[in-house]
Amino acid sequence: MNRLPILDLKRSYSGIEDEIHAAIERVLSSQAFILGPEVLAFEEHVESYLGGDRVPLGGDRHLRAIGCASGSDALLLALMALDIAPGDEIVTTPYSFFATAACIARLRGVPVFADIAPDTFNIDPDAAAARFTPRTRAFLPVHLFGQTAPLEKILPLCRERNVAVVEDAAQSFGAWRDVGDGIKRAGAMCLNDGVTAIGCFSFFPTKNLGGFGDGGMVVTADGAIAQAVAKLRVHGAGAATPYFHDDVGLNSRLDALQAAVLSVKLRHLEEWNAERRVIADRYRIMFASIFGDEELIKQPAEAQGNFHIYHQYVVRVRGGRRDELMNKLEERGISTRVYYPLPLHLQPCFAGLGYKKGDFPEAERLSEEALALPIFPGITGDEQRCLVEAAAEILGI
Numbered sequence: 001m002n003r004l005p006i007l008d009l010k011r012s013y014s015g016i017e018d019e020i021h022a023a024i025e026r027v028l029s030s031q032a033f034i035l036g037p038e039v040l041a042f043e044e045h046v047e048s049y050l051g052g053d054r055v056p057l058g059g060d061r062h063l064r065a066i067g068c069a070s071g072s073d074a075l076l077l078a079l080m081a082l083d084i085a086p087g088d089e090i091v092t093t094p095y096s097f098f099a100t101a102a103c104i105a106r107l108r109g110v111p112v113f114a115d116i117a118p119d120t121f122n123i124d125p126d127a128a129a130a131r132f133t134p135r136t137r138a139f140l141p142v143h144l145f146g147q148t149a150p151l152e153k154i155l156p157l158c159r160e161r162n163v164a165v166v167e168d169a170a171q172s173f174g175a176w177r178d179v180g181d182g183i184k185r186a187g188a189m190c191l192n193d194g195v196t197a198i199g200c201f202s203f204f205p206t207k208n209l210g211g212f213g214d215g216g217m218v219v220t221a222d223g224a225i226a227q228a229v230a231k232l233r234v235h236g237a238g239a240a241t242p243y244f245h246d247d248v249g250l251n252s253r254l255d256a257l258q259a260a261v262l263s264v265k266l267r268h269l270e271e272w273n274a275e276r277r278v279i280a281d282r283y284r285i286m287f288a289s290i291f292g293d294e295e296l297i298k299q300p301a302e303a304q305g306n307f308h309i310y311h312q313y314v315v316r317v318r319g320g321r322r323d324e325l326m327n328k329l330e331e332r333g334i335s336t337r338v339y340y341p342l343p344l345h346l347q348p349c350f351a352g353l354g355y356k357k358g359d360f361p362e363a364e365r366l367s368e369e370a371l372a373l374p375i376f377p378g379i380t381g382d383e384q385r386c387l388v389e390a391a392a393e394i395l396g397i
């Protein structure tokens with residue numbers, strides 16, 4: 001077998017090459033590179049994808065999408081728009097990419113971690129609720145690996161305490177959850193729930209909706225927040241008053257080339273997300289047929305009512321054999337990755353927060369067991385079978 005990489009973007013690109021070339025050609029002819037009509041068109045495309053008939057907003061509220069330079073900046077802009085000040089507490093997960101907590105620390109806020117649920121890897125709503133204090137200004141859940149977190153369980157508390165919800169949906173564009181009275185999309189899950197709600201996306205090339213460089217987006221149905229973010233991304237100046245600054249913002253804009261590429265890719269996203277689910281099913285079936293009842297490798301759980309889009313397919317390797325399996329697969333040309341080797345509460349830069357090993361046992365155990373397997377549109381069943389058979393051989397099944 002040829003090498004099996006953790007991600008091969010060339011395979012999905014080959015099916016859209018002509019569309020992408022046309023989109024890029026359009027931007028080159030216009031010679032307009034920052035914000036402008038391409039970005040506006042993509043923002044509107046996202047608004048109708050996330051909102052539209054799926055999220056009836058009522059009254060004069062409507063979903064606004066504001067492009068920016070990265071997912072990390074989307075989170076930072078969201079917290080800046082909420083006026084997070086030094087000492088403000090934000091309840092979040094210790095099991096995520098660094099940016100989730102970095103945006104809080106950057107504003108001198110205090111990341112307050114709560115442990116994860118061992119089956120879905122997402123923040124445990126009861127543990128999160130127990131961490132709320134009078135200083136809690138926001139709740140920042142992550143829809144990890146493509147599966148939405150159960151926000152409906154904590155929304156009443158957020159409403160009661162006037163705590164804003166900032167969803168980190170960087171890994172879950174297109175994921176949704178059935179909450180009984182309708183469907184809620186990642187990044188736009190709390191728009192009608194009486195809380196200040198903001199969703200943040202990343203278009204980093206490896207994400208399930210990825211550009212050809214950095215990019216990000218903030219979405220909200222709160223008009224004042226939308227206006228604040230639109231200003232903060234251009235150094236705090238109004239669109240009509242470019243050299244007059246009400247606030248000190250960032251230089252964080254989405255550029256036209258990325259927006260043009262992303263508009264093409266968004267048209268294919270449903271099909272790619274559906275394919276990711278097929279690939280996940282194939283892994284489950286293959287592991288079951290080759291490993292039988294052997295629980296040395298545990299497959300990821302899909303919580304009821306969830307449309308998991310499998311941004312990552314992350315298994316747990318039991319018996320302390322994760323690193324051995326990863327290294328031996330690599331020797332055979334099969335790449336896997338550890339997301340994430342060190343939970344956020346144990347990162348050296350957060351030592352000052354006073355957390356220690358043992359504080360969040362579920363997150364810590366997962367960081368020792370988690371292994372992400374290759375999953376991307378275009379991966380073949382034969383490639384997956386090779387991986388599963390190699391894993392069985394290495395582990396002596």
Ligand SMILES: *Cc1c(COP(=O)(O)O)cnc(C)c1O
Binds near residue numbers: 096100142170171215
């Ligand atoms: C990728 C990612 C981000 C940051 O996005 P960038 O575009 O790389 O800045 C934030 N949160 C999570 C969970 C991510 O996976």
